[in-house]
Amino acid sequence: MPDKPILGDAKSRAATRSMDGWLQDLDRKRQSGPTLGDAHAGAMGLSTCAVHAGTHDDPRTGAVGTPIYQASTFILNDDQYSAVEEGFARDRFIYSRYGNPSQWAVQEKLAALEGAESSIVFSSGMAAITATVLALVDKGAHVVASSDLYGGTYNLFNQEFPTLGMSATLVDSHDFDAIEAAIRPNTQLLYFEVITNPVLKVVDIPRLVDIARRHKLRLVVDSTFAPPPVMRPLEMGVDVVIHSASKYLNGHSDLIAGVAAGPRKLIDMIWPRLLNYGGSLDPHACFLLERGLKTLSIRMRAHEESATALATFLETHPTVDKVLYPMLPSHPDHALAKKLMKMGTGNVTFFVKGGDQAALRLLDHLRLPKQATSLGGVESLISLPFNSSQATFTARQRAAIGIHPGCVRLSVGIEDAADLIADFDQALAAISTQKDRAHA
Amino acid sequence: MRNNIPTAALSEFVNEVAQTPEEGLMSYGIEIDWESGTRTRSQTKPMLVGPHRVSRSFEWKADEPRQLMGNNHGPNPQELLLSGLGSCMMVSFIAGATAEGIQLETVKLDFEGVLDLRGFFGLGTNAPIGFPEISYTLHVTGDAKQEDFEELHRKAVLHSPNAQTIINPVALKGDIICTAVKA
Numbered sequence: 001m002p003d004k005p006i007l008g009d010a011k012s013r014a015a016t017r018s019m020d021g022w023l024q025d026l027d028r029k030r031q032s033g034p035t036l037g038d039a040h041a042g043a044m045g046l047s048t049c050a051v052h053a054g055t056h057d058d059p060r061t062g063a064v065g066t067p068i069y070q071a072s073t074f075i076l077n078d079d080q081y082s083a084v085e086e087g088f089a090r091d092r093f094i095y096s097r098y099g100n101p102s103q104w105a106v107q108e109k110l111a112a113l114e115g116a117e118s119s120i121v122f123s124s125g126m127a128a129i130t131a132t133v134l135a136l137v138d139k140g141a142h143v144v145a146s147s148d149l150y151g152g153t154y155n156l157f158n159q160e161f162p163t164l165g166m167s168a169t170l171v172d173s174h175d176f177d178a179i180e181a182a183i184r185p186n187t188q189l190l191y192f193e194v195i196t197n198p199v200l201k202v203v204d205i206p207r208l209v210d211i212a213r214r215h216k217l218r219l220v221v222d223s224t225f226a227p228p229p230v231m232r233p234l235e236m237g238v239d240v241v242i243h244s245a246s247k248y249l250n251g252h253s254d255l256i257a258g259v260a261a262g263p264r265k266l267i268d269m270i271w272p273r274l275l276n277y278g279g280s281l282d283p284h285a286c287f288l289l290e291r292g293l294k295t296l297s298i299r300m301r302a303h304e305e306s307a308t309a310l311a312t313f314l315e316t317h318p319t320v321d322k323v324l325y326p327m328l329p330s331h332p333d334h335a336l337a338k339k340l341m342k343m344g345t346g347n348v349t350f351f352v353k354g355g356d357q358a359a360l361r362l363l364d365h366l367r368l369p370k371q372a373t374s375l376g377g378v379e380s381l382i383s384l385p386f387n388s389s390q391a392t393f394t395a396r397q398r399a400a401i402g403i404h405p406g407c408v409r410l411s412v413g414i415e416d417a418a419d420l421i422a423d424f425d426q427a428l429a430a431i432s433t434q435k436d437r438a439h440a
Numbered sequence: 441m442r443n444n445i446p447t448a449a450l451s452e453f454v455n456e457v458a459q460t461p462e463e464g465l466m467s468y469g470i471e472i473d474w475e476s477g478t479r480t481r482s483q484t485k486p487m488l489v490g491p492h493r494v495s496r497s498f499e500w501k502a503d504e505p506r507q508l509m510g511n512n513h514g515p516n517p518q519e520l521l522l523s524g525l526g527s528c529m530m531v532s533f534i535a536g537a538t539a540e541g542i543q544l545e546t547v548k549l550d551f552e553g554v555l556d557l558r559g560f561f562g563l564g565t566n567a568p569i570g571f572p573e574i575s576y577t578l579h580v581t582g583d584a585k586q587e588d589f590e591e592l593h594r595k596a597v598l599h600s601p602n603a604q605t606i607i608n609p610v611a612l613k614g615d616i617i618c619t620a621v622k623a
Contacts, residue, residue, distance in 0.1 A: 015451040015539075019588060022595055023539055024458070026451035087446025140497020165497070185486050186495040216493040265456070268449065 006079055008092035008099075009034035014082060030264050032117035034091045035108050036101060046113060046229055047297040054108030055290065066105040068287045072096050090271050098275060102283035106290040110249070110259050113228040113296070115235055119261035120274055121286060125224065125244025126152045127279025128258030130160075132240055134277075135270040136218050137188050141166050144182045145191040146173035146203070148401040150222065151389060153191070173203045180211055189218050194233060194340075195225035198349045198385045198409040199402035200324050202333035202340060209237035218266075224248070225375075229300040230341050240266055247376030248345070250292040251299050255285045299378065302414035303346030309417035310410075310424065311348045319358075319428045321351040321406060346412040347375060355405035356386050358431050362408065365427035368420060375411035380420065382410045445538040463490035478510035479503040518571075522551045526576065528602035536596050537582065542589075544582040551576045574606070 015028035037056045044052070058067050074080075074093040083092040093099060103121055111119040122128040133156065137143065145157060147170040157168035169182040173192055190212050192203050205221065212219035218239045223231060227248040233241045240262035243249055250257060258279075260270055274280060281289075304327075311325035323330065326337035327344035352358045363371050369380035373388050383389070385403045393403075412420065441447075457464035469485035480503075484496035502517055504510030515523070526549040537544055552575050559569035580589055597603045 015447060017539060017541055019540055019591070022599060023450070023454050023535060026447070026454050026539055028448055028451035029455040030452035085442050086448050087441050087450075088448035138495045138497075141495035186497065188493055188495050213491075216488060216491050218492065265452070 005077065006092075007074060007077070008080070008083070009036070011035075012083075012088055012091035014086040014088070028088075030268075032111070032264055033108070034099070034104055034118075036104055049112040050109065050296045051294050053112030054105045054110075055294075056105060066102060066287065066290055068283055069101040070283050071100070090268065096283065097278065097280045100280075100283050100286070102286035102290075103281055106286045106293065107259075109290060109293055110245075111261055113293070114241055114261040115228075115232050116241070116261035116267075117264040118267035119259055120267055120270060121245065121281040121289065122258040122260070122274065123279040123281050123285075124256045125222075125242070125246060125258035126156070127274075127277065128242050128244075128260045129153055129222065130156055131273035131277055131279060132220055132242055132260045132270050133189065133191065134164075135273045136220065136240070136266070137166060139165060140186055141189070142184050142187045143168040143189045143191055144179055144187055145170050146193060146196065147171055148173070148196045148199075148201070149191075149193065150197060150224075151392075153193075153222065157191075173201060176204075176207055176211065179208070180215075183211075183215050183217070187215070187217060189220060191220050191222075193222040193225070194231055195326070195345075195347070197225065198389065198407065200225070200326055200331070200333075200347055200349055201402075202326050202331075202337045204336055205231075205233055205236045205238060205340060212239075213237070225345060225347060226341065227296060227300065227345075227376075229297050230343055230345055234262060236340075239263070240270070245289055247374065248300065248303075249296065249376075250289050251296065251376060251378060252288075252292050253374060253377035253379065253381070255288050255292075257281050257285055257289050299414055300343060300345070303376075303412060304344040306415060306417040306420055307346045307348050307412035308344055310412055310420050311350075313421045314348070314350050314424065317424075317428055319353050319432045321353050323351075324349040345376075346380075346414075348410045348412055350408050350410065351404060351406040352408060352428070352431070353406065354431065356384060356407075359384050359406050359408050360387075361431045362427050365430045366423055367427075368415060368423045369410065369413075375409075377411065378414045380411060380413040380415060382408065385409055442541070443534055443538045443544050445535065447538055450535065450539065460490075465490060475501070477503075478508065479513050518553065518555060522553060522574065525574070525602045525606055526551050529596055529600045532600040532603075533578075533580075533592065533596035536592050536599070537584070540584075540588075540592065542582050542584040542592070544580065546579070546581045548579040549576055550579065 011031065012034065015026040018025060055066050057064050073095050080092045080094055083089050089098060107119045107121055122131065143157065145168050161168055171178040171182050190208060192208055194203055194205060208219055220240045220242060221233050221238050222242045223233050224244045224247050240260055242260050243258065245257035245259050246255060260267065308327060311323050311328055314320045315323040315330060325331055325348050326333055326341060331337065352362055363382055366382065369382040371383065372381050373383045374381055385407050386398060390398050390403055467488035470482050471485060472480050472482045475481050479501060481499060481501050483499040487494045487496050501514035502520055503513040504516050505512045530547065530549060533547065553571045555571060556567040558565045558567040578593055
């Protein structure tokens with residue numbers, strides 16, 4: 001018997017077999033993971049999980065933290081060949097498109113943060129979304145999704161789905177009658193975002209879980225706007241939670257990544273789509289994401305603190321028409337936000353008086369926030385939906401999803417609230433003076 | 441992956457169903473519409489795999505040969521019956537082989553059956569209406585011994601849902617909804 005060191009998850013073994021039994025004798029059971037080690041921080045607090053879960057110090061050198069395994073391929077032995085033959089290649093290291101220790105480390109951390117049995121990281125949020133959706137639908141399938149989806153997801157349903165012989169019906173995520181009415185005999189999946197972009201509608205996830213269960217459908221949610229310290233959708237009964245990890249999870253606006261987390265059964269169904277569609281995450285990006293995640297909880301507290309102060313300031317400013325921040329009582333979904341969200345985030349959407357032209361001038365006068373799309377970074381980012389995320393919409397289509405003239409999408413970073421308030425104060429003063437001059 | 445079946449996932453599913461029996465309940469349905477003469481169109485309805493709905497967008501036609509007043513536009517119902525029986529026995533055989541670690545190279549099932557239409561016609565003889573006997577030959581090549589293949593064959597038939605449906609009495613519960621159309 002040759003020595004077979006296990007290069008991968010040591011608790012994952014082939015089913016034992018005998019020639020005189022039948023399928024009931026197969027004894028391999030599904031388990032969480034894959035994991036590099038036994039230490040599991042999953043039961044601990046979120047900050048502890050963020051620091052310790054999945055991070056396995058280098059056993060050979062004692063180096064603290066996960067080394068960057070910048071390798072495309074791995075030395076194979078009998079055990080790995082056997083894992084491929086027995087159908088559990090996901091639990092062994094074979095080739096980095098299939099799995100890499102740097103991926104496993106950050107996957108274990110993300111799974112612990114989401115309260116999931118398993119997760120997979122992808123090369124972008126869209127790679128995670130495409131692989132997850134296409135893993136959970138079959139020939140001729142139909143999906144019910146929200147009408148104000150992120151543009152990339154909308155394009156998946158609008159451009160790719162018909163080519164694949166599938167269809168999607170997009171409905172208002174607050175209209176539960178319309179959601180149920182849209183369900184057809186061939187509907188397999190409900191797909192929603194827990195907080196929408198840019199008007200920050202909070203979606204009633206427990207009600208969607210109820211609809212999905214009654215109709216025997218899967219429910220997938222994109223929780224990019226509500227990372228685990230804010231919401232853990234799997235605990236509410238969602239089947240799979242997806243993030244663009246480029247946003248709050250990484251938090252430093254320096255990489256593109258995505259993640260899908262959920263029960264091992266479903267994540268194992270998504271894994272072959274990762275292989276077929278090819279959206280694997282590079283080991284160095286995994287390292288950056290893992291490092292970024294370690295500060296997730298304290299970053300979220302800083303985002304919330306500065307965003308709350310700034311939103312409160314904006315709400316009282318005479319040049320601002322309206323502020324949308326779910327944790328403020330003025331937000332239409334405030335009661336639901338208090339019920340579902342454990343804390344606020346950095347996303348604040350507001351409307352300046354004077355419409356889109358005034359909003360453009362405001363962006364030019366601001367000194368701290370960067371005029372850029374994306375969100376969830378340590379630096380404040382600001383953009384206007386009318387010329388960026390919803391530029392392909394007509395004014396009427398924008399108004400239908402609450403994007404009225406003067407709409408500003410702001411992702412508050414972790415800068416000091418006083419500095420942000422001072423900056424917005426001077427910029428708003430500048431545009432209101434300009435407006436006065438224009439009208440003089 | 442042996443025989444392109446993930447043994448690990450098969451084992452995990454078997455153990456899941458042992459723990460959570462409702463995950464092992466498969467609900468199927470098909471709709472059959474009369475098209476013309478002896479020709480019908482069958483469509484699969486969405487299937488339930490445990491408590492989860494799965495889209496099944498498949499359709500096919502059945503017909504009788506011209507000698508039986510049809511147009512020979514598709515396999516006939518007897519051929520489809522044998523196909524459903526044999527495909528199910530095949531799944532059972534492949535799953536069993538995979539679980540036992542047998543690598544298969546080729547597997548072929550060759551079915552034959554003789555129907556005596558005097559039964560269908562009601563000609564008052566003792567001829568049975570259905571198949572009195574269905575015979576088949578299993579041709580298999582793979583890395584197991586003759587006796588292992590024979591034992592696997594026995595177990596595959598024993599656990600094949602369609603083979604067991606054919607072999608054993610099954611309740612056929614029918615209902616009819618009539619609408620009279622004035623000429």
